[in-house]
Amino acid sequence: MNAVSQTSLQASAQGFLARYEGLRHRLAGDTAAREAGAAAFTRHGLPGPREEAWRYTGLRPLAEIEFHEPVVLLADASAQFAALGLPDGPRLVFIDGRFRAELSRLPENIAITTGAPAFGHLADNSENLVALNTMLAEDGAAIDVAPGVDAGTLLIVSLGADAHGKPVSFHPRHAIRLGAGASLTLAEINAGTGVYFNNPVITAEIAEDATLVHLREQREAPGAFHLSTVFAEIAARGTYDSFSLALGGRLARVQVHARLAGEHSMAHLNAAQLLGGSQHADFTTVVRHDAPATASRQTVKNVLTGRSKGVFQGKIEVARIAQKTDGYQMNQTLLLSRDAEIDSKPQLEIYADDVKCSHGCTVGELDADQLFYLRSRGVPEREARNILVRAFLSEALDPVTHDAMRAHMEAAIAAWWEEAPT
Amino acid sequence: MLEINNLRAGIEDKEILKGIDLVVPTGEVHAIMGPNGSGKSTLSYVLSGRDGYEVTGGSATFDGADLLEMEPEARAASGLFLAFQYPVELPGVNNANFLRTALNAQRRARGEEELDAVKFLKLARAEIKRLSMADDMLKRNVNVGFSGGEKKRNEVLQMAVLRPKLAILDETDSGLDIDALKIVAEGVNALRGPAFSALVITHYQRLLDYIVPDRVHVLAGGRIIRSGGPELAHELEANGYAAVVAEAA
Ligand SMILES: Nc1ncnc2c1ncn2[C@@H]1O[C@H](COP(=O)(O)OP(=O)(O)OP(=O)(O)O)[C@@H](O)[C@H]1O
Ligand SMILES: [Mg+2]
Numbered sequence: 001m002n003a004v005s006q007t008s009l010q011a012s013a014q015g016f017l018a019r020y021e022g023l024r025h026r027l028a029g030d031t032a033a034r035e036a037g038a039a040a041f042t043r044h045g046l047p048g049p050r051e052e053a054w055r056y057t058g059l060r061p062l063a064e065i066e067f068h069e070p071v072v073l074l075a076d077a078s079a080q081f082a083a084l085g086l087p088d089g090p091r092l093v094f095i096d097g098r099f100r101a102e103l104s105r106l107p108e109n110i111a112i113t114t115g116a117p118a119f120g121h122l123a124d125n126s127e128n129l130v131a132l133n134t135m136l137a138e139d140g141a142a143i144d145v146a147p148g149v150d151a152g153t154l155l156i157v158s159l160g161a162d163a164h165g166k167p168v169s170f171h172p173r174h175a176i177r178l179g180a181g182a183s184l185t186l187a188e189i190n191a192g193t194g195v196y197f198n199n200p201v202i203t204a205e206i207a208e209d210a211t212l213v214h215l216r217e218q219r220e221a222p223g224a225f226h227l228s229t230v231f232a233e234i235a236a237r238g239t240y241d242s243f244s245l246a247l248g249g250r251l252a253r254v255q256v257h258a259r260l261a262g263e264h265s266m267a268h269l270n271a272a273q274l275l276g277g278s279q280h281a282d283f284t285t286v287v288r289h290d291a292p293a294t295a296s297r298q299t300v301k302n303v304l305t306g307r308s309k310g311v312f313q314g315k316i317e318v319a320r321i322a323q324k325t326d327g328y329q330m331n332q333t334l335l336l337s338r339d340a341e342i343d344s345k346p347q348l349e350i351y352a353d354d355v356k357c358s359h360g361c362t363v364g365e366l367d368a369d370q371l372f373y374l375r376s377r378g379v380p381e382r383e384a385r386n387i388l389v390r391a392f393l394s395e396a397l398d399p400v401t402h403d404a405m406r407a408h409m410e411a412a413i414a415a416w417w418e419e420a421p422t
Numbered sequence: 423m424l425e426i427n428n429l430r431a432g433i434e435d436k437e438i439l440k441g442i443d444l445v446v447p448t449g450e451v452h453a454i455m456g457p458n459g460s461g462k463s464t465l466s467y468v469l470s471g472r473d474g475y476e477v478t479g480g481s482a483t484f485d486g487a488d489l490l491e492m493e494p495e496a497r498a499a500s501g502l503f504l505a506f507q508y509p510v511e512l513p514g515v516n517n518a519n520f521l522r523t524a525l526n527a528q529r530r531a532r533g534e535e536e537l538d539a540v541k542f543l544k545l546a547r548a549e550i551k552r553l554s555m556a557d558d559m560l561k562r563n564v565n566v567g568f569s570g571g572e573k574k575r576n577e578v579l580q581m582a583v584l585r586p587k588l589a590i591l592d593e594t595d596s597g598l599d600i601d602a603l604k605i606v607a608e609g610v611n612a613l614r615g616p617a618f619s620a621l622v623i624t625h626y627q628r629l630l631d632y633i634v635p636d637r638v639h640v641l642a643g644g645r646i647i648r649s650g651g652p653e654l655a656h657e658l659e660a661n662g663y664a665a666v667v668a669e670a671a
């Protein structure tokens with residue numbers, strides 16, 4: 001079986017490489033960076049089950065589909081767009097990975113460049129899917145917030161659509177830079193229809209005293225693949241505060257690398273994964289404490305129904321210099337069906353001696369006493385279960401203080417629950 | 423009217439209720455007393471529909487409807503309320519939302535109009551005041567971090583807001599200080615009337631000084647072994663259960 005999956009993974013990688021050969025002279029942006037990505041992807045290909053970081057998330061379902069370059073772009077996306085019920089305000093809209101000016105609204109206080117991938121400086125091509133992105137990236141946004149500016153909220157909307165009836169893949173590449181003391185709330189919504197593969201890479205350079213709040217709503221189409229990677233580097237007293245909600249897609253992975261590079265910097269990597277049917281979603285984090293007195297907090301909640309599978313891999317690395325590190329990681333899972341599965345892998349690598357690191361993991365079903373208590377008060381069973389699921393998620397969602405995005409996420413969760421099997 | 427006929431129930435192979443006969447006519451308050459482990463809580467759980475009990479015989483009807491056939495939420499909507507001996511904590515669930523959700527779910531089930539947030543808060547605040555509870559009770563998570571006595575008062579608050587036709591109070595007095603005991607008793611007495619009945623489970627005569635029952639029953643070994651007027655509670659307080667149990671044997 002391994003042999004078979006290896007072959008399909010290799011064949012799929014060959015397909016992406018061939019596509020690159022055909023496109024390389026037409027793709028915009030930094031050619032040298034792209035060549036480096038292509039070289040790395042040629043070496044690594046797509047990750048197989050023998051790679052430790054991909055043991056729980058197999059890419060065979062992805063490899064079995066031939067993805068094409070999006071050519072016939074969805075001309076009129078207004079219906080799908082309206083269905084998203086987007087919060088007001090500045091936004092960058094990408095359809096099949098291409099920037100669409102007519103649907104976007106540029107903010108005044110942020111310097112934004114689109115039309116070519118924004119490679120940034122932080123991405124690591126030894127990650128297979130980063131190499132793939134670097135090789136095929138067609139567009140993206142370079143987002144620069146000047147020192148001291150409070151830039152408010154910016155939405156990045158990605159709509160995927162297999163408009164010409166063939167599965168497509170797109171590889172957006174965004175680079176965010178916050179100057180000293182700047183702040184920005186970046187809210188991502190990833191959605192779409194049909195069969196497509198969304199493979200974004202986002203880099204975020206957060207200078208001294210700057211704060212990036214990064215809210216991500218992944219509600220891709222049921223047939224879609226979403227494999228995204230974030231690299232964040234946080235300077236002294238800076239904050240990267242992220243929350244990732246995953247409830248869409250057939251196979252999804254969100255991978256976050258956060259490097260706490262300056263003293264008293266902080267990273268929150270919170271997530272909630274709500275899965276049903278035969279969905280698979282993976283939240284993988286690598287937090288590197290590289291300076292003294294840095295803090296990281298991760299609260300990851302999974303709610304799994306049907307035959308779905310959730311994965312959480314959380315690695316905390318504490319360098320020798322990073323004394324007084326405060327690392328916290330909690331992964332909690334509610335299994336709402338017998339056939340659902342969670343794989344949880346915490347990993348601590350600590351080279352400093354004066355640190356406080358804790359991690360915990362719980363897996364359980366809904367509490368029968370709590371359920372009965374609610375029902376004994378007249379609350380119907382389905383509503384009672386909903387209340388308990390929402391209560392379970394609240395700890396992860398509570399840090400989302402942005403009202404409009406919070407409401408948008410709440411609505412997405414409510415819609416998920418409407419369709420979830422009991 | 424609550425009518426229980428030769429009710430037998432247990433857990434797995436263990437029979438706990440061994441033929442309960444009990445009638446609580448509408449408008450009356452009955453007390454149940456009995457030794458630890460005699461089946462008092464089991465009876466209240468079976469009547470309110472908790473999972474895990476197997477009913478092996480007999481019947482229980484409320485105003486003619488077969489309670490044992492109904493889902494717990496339907497029993498609640500039909501007017502049954504259980505104040506738990508051990509109230510359950512609901513982390514992440516706001517007490518006010520919980521109460522309003524419950525009240526509106528019951529009203530919906532009965533075809534009544536739902537209360538909006540403003541009307542609900544007015545109602546809940548009035549009851550909170552009557553029960554001398556702290557205002558922030560409504561803002562906190564259900565029973566989380568509540569003291570033993572506060573949990574019991576929260577049960578009574580729910581009862582006051584939900585206005586059941588039949589309330590089962592399972593040791594609502596235990597853990598309460600003397601002032602709280604009076605307040606809780608007043609909460610029950612305020613509901614008393616021709617359309618309200620209650621089953622008050624207690625170990626202590628003291629509560630029955632405040633909530634004077636129409637009848638007192640002794641539950642021992644899964645059966646009602648004796649029934650009488652309020653004076654029976656005094657007799658038990660003075661002599662303990664041993665004599666009554668021996669006499670019944
Ligand atoms: N889940 C269970 N599994 C096994 N035995 C049980 C279970 N629940 C109750 N029992 C047993 O059933 C009997 C009756 O319990 P119940 O809680 O109804 O007593 P009670 O009269 O309410 O006692 P107390 O006055 O202490 O509250 C006890 O012997 C108890 O151990
Ligand atoms: Mg009991």
